[in-house]
Amino acid sequence: MVKITSRNHSRFLSNTLYWIDKNRWLLLAFLVGAIMNLAPHPGDISLTGWRTLSVTAMVLILIVSEALPLAGVALFIAVAQVVLGIARSATVASTFMSDAVFFIMGSLMLAAAIIHQGLDARLALGIIRLTGNKTSRLVIGLVTIAAILSSFIGSHTVVAMLLPVGMSLIRNTSLDNKQVTNLSALLLLSIAYGAIIGSVGTPSGGARNAIMYGYWMDLGFHNITYLIWMKHAYPLILLEIPFAIWILLHTFKPEYENLDSAVRKLKVKVAHGGVVTGQQKLSIFLFFLTFLGWITLSERLGLGIVAIAGVLLYIVFGLVKWEDINRNTNWGVILLFAAAISLGVQMQRTGGALWVAQSLTALTGDLLIHSEPLRNGFMMIITTVMANTLSSAATVAILGPININLGGDPITTGYITAISSAFAYFTAHAAPATMIIYSSGMVRSSHFLRAGWRMGLVSMALLMLVTMVYWPLIL
Amino acid sequence: MQLANAFLAQVTVAYVEPPLASMSSDGLNMARETLEKWGIPQPGVEVLEWAYRFMGAAGYIDGFHQMTPFQQNRLVSKSQHQELVLPSTYNEKLRLILRRGDIIRELRQAVEEDQYHVTVIGGSGERKMAHDLIEYIDSSIFVVNNFKEDLTYKLLLCVDDSNRTRLAVKTAAVVAAALNLEVVVLTVSKTTRFGPGYTAAHNWAMDYLAQKEIKHTGIKRTGDPVTTFINEQGTDKIIVMGSSSGSAIKKFFRGSKPQKTLQGSKSPILIVK
Known part of the structure; x- marks a missing residue:
């Protein structure tokens, strides 16, 4: 009997230690929150502003560590805002659901609907026809097509x-990945980096763009349309594409300069897909209609409603079943973005974002206030670093309101934040595009770092150039 | 598989994919669906297929050569994992599963769900990994460091007065009998004097092995136990030792003999629970 009790006690202790060990980040988050809320707050910030910052700090830890499921973090944001007296429940509810959230939701559902159409085989055939068999030309094709497409339908879609296209080319060349390490990195990173570069091009390119768009709406900047965004961001894409191709080809010297046999096998495989079906044509037409809606109707209806109308059309025409949309849409992510926007709005309203921004400028001896290039550079660096360690969308949600308060034109700072948050080239976990590529098991984390730092530096330099030379001409 | 045969046990081969950012899960699902349409298997399936073919070719799967070909896409989703449906239903000795997440969490869950007796895993010299494997997974642990297929190993049975030594002796006896291996019984005292507990444990192990008619020799050494275990092991012995029954908190902060041995050993080691 004594033995059993002792064994149970030991097992209880071991289980408790296991729980603490596996939930250490969750405990740390709550410890940070408790310290910030129980200690006296600085005199130059309101109590609600300070409490909002405490929630932000906790949320940062929870998102980085994934100590809670994403939907759990979203629910925590809602509960914490009300319980800590930051906002009333009705206000929290209204900030949770905005046109920006509709836009994210609609874009993700559209992505699921497009994937369902089986256009990947047609795309593969199109790319091969354009590029031919040379590895370098395939890289040019993959980066360019990925960039252009992702600017409209999102990088993860x-x-x-394109992942099966890249993987098929690699597997058709050699089934032993160790024999084609550089080729694997080259082709797969061409897809990922191309998609990341393109994702800044329009508001529908990524959730982070929609989040920034939401902040602008909350600040009263209703004149930012889909087309205006494109006018600002698209030249950067066109500048980045050749640099990305050059960097990738020089970082990963492919084991094979010609992929004749691999391309031939791929052609045979995708040729089975036959001609473009009527359903696929209708699907492309409906997306084009949605795109036109974003350009022409977004000022009147809002980008979100147009996106949702697009999804509705896909369902009405029977191009996709709700079950398929439901299966491929991460509702936890949507809920988290909604919650992050809500928290960002409160950071803005309670003065929390302003306090952080003022503290940062004070640290640099007001240099950030007086020098616009320095401020822009600072924003780019801090946003890029945070996007690579946290996640690009969460970075915009948290840094967006702070950057807007750093000084200068909120539209310019907003663009800089949204665009540089896409420079998540260094780590596999930062952006969905890199994560999907990494999950194939054909590239290592070190590959992202090898090409990523070059991509990051070039992208920041080009963004600085666009900010200083091109934007003043069109603003 | 040899170990499983020794105990007439079922074997599950698990491929644990590292955790992927949940922020990207919808994109990952879409990519997996597209890859499936293209006939490209998800990571881990080819590793499991290799394991299946290896075991089949080595004669561990009954009727392997008469079976229908292996199909990579026959994945069935269970509550916490995916399972590959094998070519034949009478192949009940082997299961192939895919899990995704933190390796310790996944192995712990798998052991809890299916009540495995031994978890076999590749080597790791990290202190935290050694601790977590021994303390958080509720089964015996066989860490296969630098396993050489063509070598006839001896078992280095580490014996002291701890609670689980007898279980380790019995386990070593079963394995040695089934695989016809020689056992070296090793007892190490930190001081020059062997106390009654250590002497009794050593003698009991020797008697037990003799009773089971297993070829064995006994060694008594003085010095640091962990260093002596590792030095005596060399590259041709598999350490067999009981897990520590000390306080969980003490083990968390200061470690234990099995943990330190696991951390330092460069050859296979079986820790019995």
Whole structure:
């Protein structure tokens, strides 16, 4: 009897230690929250502003560590705002659901609907016809097509469609991945980096763009349309594409300069898909209609409603079943983005974002206030670093309101934040595009770092150039 | 598989994919669906197929050569994992599963769900990994460091006065009998004097092995136990030792003999629970 009790006690202790060990980040988050809320707050910030910052700090830890499921973090944001007296429940509810959230939701559902159409085989055939068999030309094709497509339908959709193309080319060349390490990195990173580069091009390119768009709406900047965004961001894509191709080809010297046999096998495989079906044509037409809606109707209806109308059309025409949309849409992510926007709005309203921004400028001896290039550079660096360690969308949600308060034109700072948050080239976990590629098991984390730092530096330099030379001409 | 045969046990081969950012899960699902349409297997399936073919070719799967070909896409989703449906239903000795997440969490869950007796895993010299494997997974642990297929190993049975030594002796006896291996019984005292507990444990192990008619020799050494275990092991012995029954908190902060041995050993080691 004594033995059993002792064994049970030991097992209880071991289980408790296991729980603490596996939930250490969750405990740390709550410890940070408790310290910030129980200690006296600085005199130059309101109590609600300070409490909002405490929730932000906790949320940062929870998102980085994934100590809670994403939907759990979203629910925590809602509960914490009300319980800590930051906002009333009705206000929290209204900030949770905005046109930006509709837009994210609609874009993700559209992505699921497009994937369902089986356009990947047609895309593969199109790319091969354009590029031919040379590895370098395939890289040019993959980066360019991925960039252009992802600017409209989002990077994760494009990567999901192009990943089989890249993997087939690699597997058709050699089934032993160790024999084609550089070729694997080259082709797969071409898809990922192309998709990332393109994702800044329009508001529908990524959730982070929609989040920034939501902040602008909350600040009263209703004149930012889909087309205006494109006018600002698209030249950067066109500048980045050749640099990305050059960097990738020089970082990963492929084991094979010609992929004749691999391309031939791929052609045979995708040729079975036959001609473009009527359903696929209708699907492309409906997306084009949605795109037109974003350009012409977004000022009147809002980008979100147009996106949702697009999804509705796909369902009405029987191009996709709700079950398929439901299966491929991460509702936890949507809920988290909604919650992050809500928290960002409160950071803005309670003065929390302003306090952080003022503290940062004070640290640099007000240099950030007086020098616009320095401020822009600072924003780019901090956003890029945070996007690579946290996640690009969460970075915009948290840094967006702070950057907007750093000084200068909120539209310019907003663009800089949204665009540089896409420079998540260094790590596999930062962006869905890199994560999907990494999950194939054909590239290592070190590959992202090898090419990523070059991509990051070049992208920041080009963004600085666009900010200083091109934007003043069109603003 | 040899170990499983020794105990007439079922074997599950698990491929644990590292955790992927949940922020990307919808994109990952889409990519997996597209890859499936293209006939490209998800990571881990080819590793499991290799394991299946290896075991089949080595004669561990009954009727392997008469079976229908292996199909990579026959994945069935269970509550916490995916399972590959094998070519034949009478192949009940082997299961192939895919899990995704933190390796310790996944192995712990798998052991809890299916009540495995031994978890076999590749080597790791990290302190935290050694601790977590021994303390958080509720089964015996066989860490296969630098396993050489063509070598006839001896078992280095580490004996002291701890609670689980007898279980380790019995396990070593079963394995040695089934695989016809020689056992070296090793007892190490930190001081020059062997106390009654250590002497009794050593003698009991020797008697037990003799009773089971297993070829064995006994060694008594003085010095640091962990260093002596590792030095005596060399590259041709598999250490067999009981897990520590000390306080969980003490083991968390200061470690234990099995943990330190696991951390330092460069050859296979079986820790019995």
